[in-house]
Amino acid sequence: MADRTTTWLGLTLTSPIVVSASPISKDVGAVAEAVAAGAGAVVMASLFEEQITNDQMALHRYFDALSDADAESASLRRADLFPVDGGPHLAHLTALRKRVSVPVVASLNGTTPGGWTSYAKRLEDAGASAIELNLYDVVTSVEETSVVVEGRQLEVVRAVVDAVKVPVNVKVGPFYSALPAFAHQLERQGALGLTVFNRFYQPDVSLETLDVDRHVTLSTSAELPLRLHALALLSPCVALSLGCTGGVHTGRDAAKAILCGAHVVQVASVLLAKGPGHVATLVAELVAWLDEQGYASVAEARGLLDVRSVPDPHAYERLNYAKMLDGWAPVR
Numbered sequence: 333m334a335d336r337t338t339t340w341l342g343l344t345l346t347s348p349i350v351v352s353a354s355p356i357s358k359d360v361g362a363v364a365e366a367v368a369a370g371a372g373a374v375v376m377a378s379l380f381e382e383q384i385t386n387d388q389m390a391l392h393r394y395f396d397a398l399s400d401a402d403a404e405s406a407s408l409r410r411a412d413l414f415p416v417d418g419g420p421h422l423a424h425l426t427a428l429r430k431r432v433s434v435p436v437v438a439s440l441n442g443t444t445p446g447g448w449t450s451y452a453k454r455l456e457d458a459g460a461s462a463i464e465l466n467l468y469d470v471v472t473s474v475e476e477t478s479v480v481v482e483g484r485q486l487e488v489v490r491a492v493v494d495a496v497k498v499p500v501n502v503k504v505g506p507f508y509s510a511l512p513a514f515a516h517q518l519e520r521q522g523a524l525g526l527t528v529f530n531r532f533y534q535p536d537v538s539l540e541t542l543d544v545d546r547h548v549t550l551s552t553s554a555e556l557p558l559r560l561h562a563l564a565l566l567s568p569c570v571a572l573s574l575g576c577t578g579g580v581h582t583g584r585d586a587a588k589a590i591l592c593g594a595h596v597v598q599v600a601s602v603l604l605a606k607g608p609g610h611v612a613t614l615v616a617e618l619v620a621w622l623d624e625q626g627y628a629s630v631a632e633a634r635g636l637l638d639v640r641s642v643p644d645p646h647a648y649e650r651l652n653y654a655k656m657l658d659g660w661a662p663v664r
């Protein structure tokens with residue numbers, strides 16, 4: 333039977349199926365079930381920049397309101413008074429570490445440089461095996477160019493990397509005009525991994541209420557090819573560990589991501605829909621496919637269809653796009 337171990341961020345994982353940041357990772361029992369079913373690691377749900385900075389602001393406001401004498405005695409109790417929203421988060425990290433033996437990755441979600449990034453150190457001290465930094469950015473200003481936005485994001489990455497000794501993985505959305513160059517910059521800032529692609533919260537509009545229709549929809553496998561394309565392009569040009577998130581619903585989807593260069597697949601939707609124990613099916617399907625194809629390990633299959641290795645590299649490129657469009661004719 334094929335060896336399903338993989339390496340990711342310098343860690344050796346028993347399987348490339350990773351529980352992605354999601355409500356699953358908020359539930360210790362669900363995580364334990366996913367790990368028992370074969371998950372190689374778990375990424376915690378994110379702690380948001382806004383949560384950390386709001387708590388820091390609350391602390392400042394509190395001390396501003398006190399007299400000096402009060403402040404002195406209160407400062408002794410500040411940890412109890414303001415466990416900082418991270419308190420429960422750190423406790424959850426400890427609980428996960430106690431319950432499962434696979435690496436637990438803590439996740440921070442933010443986009444502006446600032447004191448909040450030092451929180452990464454607290455997560456490391458609490459036992460996180462790595463930090464995932466989700467650069468979920470919604471740019472609304474006409475003043476901010478992509479150069480400014482990316483520069484700011486790289487500053488955040490550098491701050492988190494500088495704050496910890498554990499590896500840092502960066503999770504990004506699909507909207508970069510020059511992803512290979514950005515990935516290269518991430519590497520230069522000291523990140524060890526890159527996960528593509530975060531799914532954006534995409535509010536719909538309601539024609540009935542004439543309001544924004546807020547809901548999160550789960551992915552389908554139809555979202556995978558966007559990731560496969562990015563992985564295939566990135567795999568030869570960076571030394572980063574590559575993660576695939578978005579649209580992995582079967583072991584065969586995972587196999588496709590691995591062929592395009594992924595070290596791990598980070599799954600949320602399929603586990604939310606089918607339960608954490610469904611990891612066992614994903615692993616079994618992946619191993620069955622590796623065996624069918626005669627690959628001895630995940631490592632042997634990894635990257636075999638990246639842009640460097642595929643027999644027709646143009647299949648990933650613009651030239652092929654032009655050819656494909658030509659193949660269509662209108663229905664009559």
Ligand SMILES: Cc1cc2nc3c(=O)[nH]c(=O)nc-3n(C[C@H](O)[C@H](O)[C@H](O)COP(=O)(O)O)c2cc1C
Pocket residue numbers: 352353354355376377378379439441466503529530531548549550551552577578579580598599600601602
């Ligand atoms: C309900 C829900 C909550 C999520 N929470 C987080 C989060 O806290 N941090 C994060 O980085 N990603 C979060 N994600 C994104 C997932 O980790 C994952 O990257 C994304 O859903 C794509 O994978 P999928 O197609 O398997 O769902 C969340 C996704 C869902 C559906």
